[in-house]
Each structure stands twice: as C-alpha cells, then as structure tokens.
Amino acid sequence: MQKKINKIGVLTSGGDAPGMNAAIRAVVRSCAYQEIACSGIYRGYQGLIENDIEDLDARSVRNIISRGGTFLKSARSREFQTKEGRQKAFTNLKNAGIDALIVIGGDGTFTGGLIFEKEFDFPVIGIPATIDNDINGTDFTIGYDTALNTVVDAIDKIRDTASSHNRLFLVEVMGRDAGAIALNSGIGAGAEEILIPEENNGIERLMESLKQSKKSGKTSSIIVVAEGDKSGKNIFELAEFIGESLEGYDIRVSVLGHIQRGGSPSCYDRVLASKLGVGAVDAILEGKRNIMIGINNQKVTSVPLETGIKGEHKIDKDLRRVASITSI
Amino acid sequence: MQKKINKIGVLTSGGDAPGMNAAIRAVVRSCAYQEIACSGIYRGYQGLIENDIEDLDARSVRNIISRGGTFLKSARSREFQTKEGRQKAFTNLKNAGIDALIVIGGDGTFTGGLIFEKEFDFPVIGIPATIDNDINGTDFTIGYDTALNTVVDAIDKIRDTASSHNRLFLVEVMGRDAGAIALNSGIGAGAEEILIPEENNGIERLMESLKQSKKSGKTSSIIVVAEGDKSGKNIFELAEFIGESLEGYDIRVSVLGHIQRGGSPSCYDRVLASKLGVGAVDAILEGKRNIMIGINNQKVTSVPLETGIKGEHKIDKDLRRVASITSI
Amino acid sequence: MQKKINKIGVLTSGGDAPGMNAAIRAVVRSCAYQEIACSGIYRGYQGLIENDIEDLDARSVRNIISRGGTFLKSARSREFQTKEGRQKAFTNLKNAGIDALIVIGGDGTFTGGLIFEKEFDFPVIGIPATIDNDINGTDFTIGYDTALNTVVDAIDKIRDTASSHNRLFLVEVMGRDAGAIALNSGIGAGAEEILIPEENNGIERLMESLKQSKKSGKTSSIIVVAEGDKSGKNIFELAEFIGESLEGYDIRVSVLGHIQRGGSPSCYDRVLASKLGVGAVDAILEGKRNIMIGINNQKVTSVPLETGIKGEHKIDKDLRRVASITSI
C-alpha cells in the first residue's frame, strides 16, 4: 500500500538552465494547492548531504518565474557518488519528514536519483532541465528554448559585423554530444553552414560548399559550430585551415560560451516548467515513483527515470534538409 | 496528369506576424534549390490584382530572417472578394507564368485562397501565420511564439511597477476569439488571474479569488485579460468595478496593443517558418494543392485548406489547471 | 558644529523608475565602505510614518542592480502631508538612530523632504529618479535612459506592422509636462512627427506635414504623442480627426503605458545611480544637507533641494531641429 505523502522535497542539480526557478515555483505552489508541505534543498545533492534544507510556501517563490539560474542553487556532488554520502542524504530526508524527492536537472541528476531510489526505496521524480535538449523521453527540456533565442540573438549581432565587413565568422555554440542547439539556432540565424557532433561530412565538403557560396554571390558567412563537432579541429584551428585554403576571406571566431545558460526564460520555458512542476507533484500523489515527467506532443507524460538517462542522439534529417535548403 | 511547375508565387496577407519574412525566404530559397522560378507578390491579394509582382532569387531574401513584419507587405483586399477582382488576379498570375500560389496568413487569407482555387482550378497552398494561434490543423502558427515572448516581457516590466507600489494591474492582450495568448502568457508572466473568451466564470468568482489572493499575503496582482473576454465589461469598466468592490486596491490598466505583432521573430518561429516554407514548395512539387501546411507533433504535415478555416477554439483544460495552481 | 553621522536612512518615493535599486545599493555599500550603518525604509514616507524600517548591510543588496522597480517599494503618502504624520516620521527616525535621510524620487519626493528638513532641522539629501527627466539641476534623472530604450524598442515593433501595412500609427508616450521622452524617442525611433507639451504648432501644421510626407513617397508613418501634448484632443480624437481629414490613411493608436516604467535598467542608468548614491553619502559626510545630488557634464554635483523642485521645462531647440531634419 502507498504511504501517504505529507511533504515533498525539491532540488536543482547539474548545470543551471533558464526556467529552473519556474519549475521550483510550480512544485512549491502545487504542494500548497494540494495542501502538503514542501522543502527546498539548496545546492543539489551536496546540500542534501549537508542538510541545507528550508521549508518553502507559496509566497517563498514570488517573483522568481522571470529569473534565470536557480535560487536553490546547484552543485555537483562527488560525495553523493559514495554510499556514505547517500546515506547521510537519506537520513536528512527522513529527519526533515520528506516523503518524496523531485530532482530538476539533466542525466547526471537522474543517474544520482535512480541509484538513490533503488538503494533506499525512496520515491524520486525527475524533471528534465538542461539547455542541451539531450534527454530521452521528452520532446523538450526546460531551458532549451531560451538558449536558442539567446544564441540567435547573439548571432544576429555578429551578422551585423559580418555583413558590414564581408567577413566569415565561425561561431561556437554549446553541444558536446548533441547538435540540437547548433542545428536549430543555425537555421534560425540563417547560418550558411552548421557543424554538429552527429555527423561528419568531412572538411572537404565544407570547403566545397564555402566556395560554392561565394560563387553564388554571398559576401558574408556565418558557420555555426557545435562544441563537439567532428571536424577533428578545434574552432581556432578550423578558422586557420579555412583561411589558408580559401582566398579572400577575412575570418573571425566567436565562442558564445556561458551567456547561453543564463537570461530570463522564454514564455515557452516558463509554461513548460510550470506544466512539468505541476505534473511532478501530481505523479507523486498518484503513487508514481522512479519516473521522469516529460512533454510529448504537448501533453505531460511520464517515462521510467532510466529512459531519461540512456540518450541516443539522432539527427532530425528533415531539419537537416531544411538547413541545407534555406542556406542556399 | 499533373502540370509541370515552372514558377511559384508567394504572398502575405492579413495581419502581419513575426516570421512571415522567414517563411517567404524559405519559399524563395526552396524554389532556388528545386531550380524553379519564384515571384513575390506585394500587398497580398490586392497587389495580385494590381499586378505588383517581382521575381525573387536566393539573394533577394538575404538578411530578412531576423526581421519582423513582411517585406512583401500585407493588405486586406475588398476587390478580391469580388469575382471581377479575382479574375484580374488570375489573369496576372497567368501572364506572370505562375503555376501555383503560396499564401501566408490566417483564416481570412485561406478563405480567399480557397475560393480562388475552386474558381480557377489554380493550385493554392496555405502557410499559417498569425500571432493568435487560432488555426485548426496545425499545433502552432508562425508568430505566436514571438508574441508570447513579447507579452511576457511587457508584463515583466509592469510587474516591476506593480511590486514596487503594491498595485493591481489589468493587462489587455490580443485574442478576440482565442485565449491562447492570454492563457500562456498569463502563466508565463505569473499572472494571478486570466480572463479568456472560451470561458465565463462570472465576475463574482473573480472578485472572490482576488479577495482570497489578498488574504493569502499577495501584495500586488496582474490580471491578464484577452480582448474577447466574457466579463461583459471592457477593461476600463472592469477596472472601475474591481476598484469599487474591493477596498485598498490601487488599480491600473495597460492595453498592450500593437507591439504584440512586431519584433524580431524568436528562434522557434524562424525554424517553424523555415520548415513550413520548405514544406509548401515540397507539397506543390508533389502535386498537392488546396492544402495548408502545418506542424503536428513537430512534423510538417498537410491538411485540406478548409480545415485551417473552420476553427473551433477549445480551451486546454490541463493548461487552465496549471494556471490556477501556479497562481495560488 | 556638525553632528557625527552614525546611520543613514534611505527610501524611494513617488513613481518607480529603473535604476532605483542600483541607487539604493550604492547608498548601502557606500555606508558599508564608510563604516557607518544604513537603514532601508519601506514604502517611502508612508513606511517611515509606520516605522517600516530595516537595517541593511552590503550583502542585503546583492543581485539587485539589474532589477527594475524598487525593492524598498514606493508609495504616495497623504499622511506625510500632515504635520502629525511628519512628527511620527521624525520620531521613528530618532528612535532608529538615523542621522540623515536620502530620498530617491522626483519633485514630489523632494517637496516632502524639503518641508521635513525645515520643520525638524533634519538632514535630507535628494537623488533624482524619474523616467521623465523633468528635474532641474541635473542633466539626467535615473530611469530616463532606460525608458527611452523601452519606448524605442516598442516603436520599432510597431514600425514592423506600420511598414507591412502602409499604416499611420499614433503612439502615446509618457510626459504630462515634459516632452523629453517624446522628443528623444521620436528621433530615435525615426518618427515622422512628434507632439510635445512645450509647443503648440496647431493641428493645421501637422496635417500639412502629413500631406507633404505622403507626397514625398512615405508609405507609413509614426507620430509620437506625449501625454500632455497641446493639440487639445486626446490621442483617439486626434486619430479620428486625421482619419477624417486625410484620405487613404489607415490609422491606429497605441498607448504604451506602464511598460515605460519598468525593465532592467540600462548600463547608463546603473552607472548614474551608482555615482549619485555614492555622491549622496559623500555629501552627508561632508556635512552637506538640504541638497539634491545631480549629474552635470558627467560630474557629480549638488544643488539646493529647492532647485530640483522648481522645474521649468524648456525645449531643446537644436534637438527639435534635428527631429525635423531627420524625419524629412
């Protein structure tokens, strides 16, 4: 028989993503709505081990929906990777009277949660939040839409200079293993070329295409490069190579870096985070556990937490084709 | 047997929406990619009647993906509602050698296209672009996502003042018949109440809820009101009524108005417009006609053009519940 | 001989303006730097009367520099207009051990401060913060630069629609008595006409100019109208009048309203607020009182508090000419 839920704990873990605050807010207010208590755990699993826990009510989360980052803060915890660390965490949860845990983050967060769930038979529910959109079992992760807008806004600015000077820019965007940000922001920013981790067309094809581009009358170009692209060169080496191979190109590099993680979340991310936060509390009250709440065809759904972890990144071929066609 | 397509015409019609330029660009470049010609028709059906047509190539649409509005301009045409007007339009299309027409807009645009298609047996393909997201047969319309971000950004600014002064603001957003903008931006902006055309809970429930809100410790409030809300009062009357009925409220009204239609499109709208533009040219080349290209569960699909017109706006009850819970 | 200053109180009053938080932060940190105590008074003079006072240290103001509004909140206080109310305020200040008061706001704020200063011989220092830039004795007020950017950004969006539809828009911006926002944002947004409170050229000149504009090939127009314009018509009446007098114009009205007060402050406003906040504490420690800290030719200066109140709004004729020339 299912244990009655009196109090839910919530934490954010791993890299921060815009919309995490909106998700926390939805969890906290959903608890208030369901008339159960809610505790915020600071600094992810590390704060749980260190008993950095605080009761939250509906008013605790006022005016945070518009803010980037996470007011519960995030951290990576090596101690949680040890049995001893997890034991401390469990003890603290029990002492705080917490009956279920909602963990907001990416696959590292879920891996930790899964081990914990199995070890202590303690209900854990995951909410996917990472700008990379690399979590299986959900169409979108919290923070991804905002990151795309940030990247496109940055490349729009770079385009001003590229157009004014007839230059070629290589712009590095996030994505070690997944090209979702590069591919979508590349289409959105009107990039001439997009290099992603999921494919390796060889540097010769790139050079061919750049030559073609120039012939067709393009006077400036933007190449979007995901961090994990498969060219075998880092972005500065790539710039040098292109510069040596093609004449008449004035080439520059811009690494967008950490601005991609921050900023006020987009409406989409705020609504998504609100849906998933409410859905997570609903799921707990329905007796579900060991699941990840996700969005599929605009409906809130749940999948086993394992699903969220075992990502396999496949490229959307239709989207790849759209990129090729619209950059002609 | 299907006639060979040598040239496609494209126009924008009805209210402008951010991303229309991106859609035009995708149509034009898709034509270039498929090695068929493309003509831009200025000022919608009116320009077609007045033969305001220009050939476009891949370079004609450079640097427009980031711009709001439509460089082909839009207009409403009474003349196109007459048989005579449409006959002129048809003659101009024939003379220009145009074999199929892509119309970018909302249901008024599609209605015109449908009549034209039937009358002259001329292939017409619709692309849904309107900030209201009120078109059947597609999950999203071009411009909607951008409008949501614009509204949320505006309400964030108003929230600064509301919080600083402990005030109640009524904010009117677009939506004569559809509450999609109000409901989503209301959740995204953390509005305390949201009034939409699809439901009428009575003004008593609103007053009750506002009293409850104040009791629960809220010191400022935002009420998002869709243009077509069912309170039976306009927003200024509503403000007066609330002011008279509740004590201690300093009430203000803000009508967001036309800023909601403009602005640089979000990444989502740029990518959606690119997909639909490419999809429209693909559909024409596959011999399809009399259809609307849409997005369903992230895939480009097509439905009969009629489908796009006969909208029936149903409220998303799950989303309504999320709004109620997160504004607690 | 000057009394030693041990503690400074700070409050915000009147309409909120972006950068007020940055000014409070600078005051608080300047006190910490000078090793004197600092108290924040909530809700302006009303909070002072109600003894809503809290000690602030350098960490109390972390992460607020980027936020619009004022975390100390603002209010208008009728009670402070009475001798009795001011007596309560004075008593609370004495009990809190506060030796000098920094008031951040506009001329209403300074008027209250001036009366208080005279009545109780209590040091009061003003910092000008209002989006209207209508305070004498300072080149700029805190919040003005941000408001200009907000207005220009909004009109850029409206321009998208105006251009797409060949429309004429009347856009109302703040400014009951001062045309600074209208004139500068009008130039910045490329408005065709600008109507301000400081001049009345008659509606005939406007009509003449609009006709001229159309003849010169302009297909869309933006008219920026300050709230206090001297046309003798409100903006909706004005729109109707123009619509009746000129043919072929599709005319729309947009009232920007409260979005103009909010938003994250611009860099200029943050730096200005930081300078003035530091300058106010410096002035108190130098024994000054009954002054307003302002910016003149980029240097922090001080003028008698009276100066800040007696505004006389003169139009910058050179700027007026720039507006006329660049809208040709």
Next chain:
Amino acid sequence: MQKKINKIGVLTSGGDAPGMNAAIRAVVRSCAYQEIACSGIYRGYQGLIENDIEDLDARSVRNIISRGGTFLKSARSREFQTKEGRQKAFTNLKNAGIDALIVIGGDGTFTGGLIFEKEFDFPVIGIPATIDNDINGTDFTIGYDTALNTVVDAIDKIRDTASSHNRLFLVEVMGRDAGAIALNSGIGAGAEEILIPEENNGIERLMESLKQSKKSGKTSSIIVVAEGDKSGKNIFELAEFIGESLEGYDIRVSVLGHIQRGGSPSCYDRVLASKLGVGAVDAILEGKRNIMIGINNQKVTSVPLETGIKGEHKIDKDLRRVASITSI
C-alpha cells in the same frame, strides 16, 4: 572665398559600430533638407578608390535607423595608404561631383581623412563612431552606449550561472587601450573586480581583494577584464593563476567577443548619431573643414580633426572610486 557645396559624399570606415546607419541617415536627410545632393560611398576608402559610389536620397535610408552595422559597409584599405590610391580616390570624388566628404569611424578613419584633406585640399569632416569611446574631443562616440548595454546584458546572463553555482567568472570585454567599456560595464553589471589597461595594481592586490571578498560573504564573483589589461597574463592564464592561488574557487572564463559590436543601437546612440550627422552637414555649409564633429556637455561642437586622433586615455578616478565602493 568658399566654394559652393553641391554634393556631399559619406562613407563608413574601420570597425563597425551600432548607430553608423543612423549617422548616414542623418547626413543623407540633412542634405535633402538643405537641398544639396548626397552620395554614399561603399566599403570606406577602398570603395572610394574602386568608385563604388551611389546617389542617395531621403527615401534611400528609410527603416535603417534601428539596424546595427552599416549598410554602406566598411573596410580597411591598404591602398588608401599609398599616394596612388588616394589619387584614384580624389579623381573619383571629382568625377562624381562631390565637394566634401564626411567620414564616419574612429582614429584610423580620421588619420586617412586628414592626410587626404592636406594632400588634395579637399574638405573632410569626421564623425566619431566606435564602440571604444577612445576619441579625444568628444564626450561620447557613436556605438559606445549600445556596446555597454550589450556587455551588461551578457554579464547579467553569466551572473545567473555564477550565482547558481557559487562560481568566479572572468569576463573579457573589448578595450585594447581604453578601459571605458570595462569600467562602466563593470560598474553596471556589479562586477567585483575590473582590470583595465590604464592601471596596473599588480596581481597581488587582486588576489588580496578576492580573498577579502570571500571573507565578507560573497559566494560568487565576476571579474571584468579589458582586452588590454596590464596583468601580464592573458585571461586563461589569469584564470589558472587564480585557481592555483585561491582554494575553493570554481573558475570559468568567458570572452564576449564580437557580439559587442552589433545589435540594434540604443536610443542614446541613435539620437547622438542624428545630431552629429546633422551637425556635419551644417559644418560643411558653414565652410568648415578638417574638423571632427563631437558632443560636449550635450552640445554639438567641432574640434580640429587632429584632436580626434591624438588620444590620451586617462582614467576617470571618480568612477574608479565608485567601482571600488559599490563592489564592496
């Protein structure tokens, strides 16, 4: 006696800056207003040599005031550094009937203009446009205010992550020789430390200050570093040094790069550009030559073109103090 001016040429040169389009627009419309002709020269001095010249009228510059970059494009020209190149340029100017030249750019642009002016006795007027604000003889250069806002907006985003993770970020901003961007954006973004080319306080002071910061309870930090800082280390070396010297710091580097040059200009930059563009045409018609138009205490003024070139960067000590106090 002064030669009558029938036609003015305008070009942009050197690095692009937001507001250049607004300046071109003001020049073109001012010529229309004064009823003289105007020619736009593409790609700076190089385009002048290659006779890439086009007549512009008031309508040619519509809807460009809001756009970053320069539609006349910019380039650096080695050929203009040769007597032969300049001779070609002069010949093209004469053939085009251009009587005076307005050059928009920075000190490299002015140096070229000055040589040309002396060599051919041809009127040249400079308008200062560069994001670095490093031109003598004007309080502000076009583009500087926009760049400050871009930098502050980027650091606000980075702050979200820094706060969420208790991290220290080193953020590199533009400024090889001048610390204006670093100092002002550093204050505006609430940076804990600011390193600028104009001073070298030694890395020991920095380490001391960081230790102090941590003791005072700061859990995250932003250090703004101008490109030309005097630490003797590049920003990655600096990060490594700090990481090795201080315990418990998780340190990251972000190089903002080219986004700083782009973007829609701020209202201030648009108005400044409008004033200076009008002022340049006025000056030519008054018979002035060999000058730079600048802004001093908000008035349009002119100084000898030489003045604009011989920059000597002095740090604003008052502002330095404000930075130290507000980051306490």
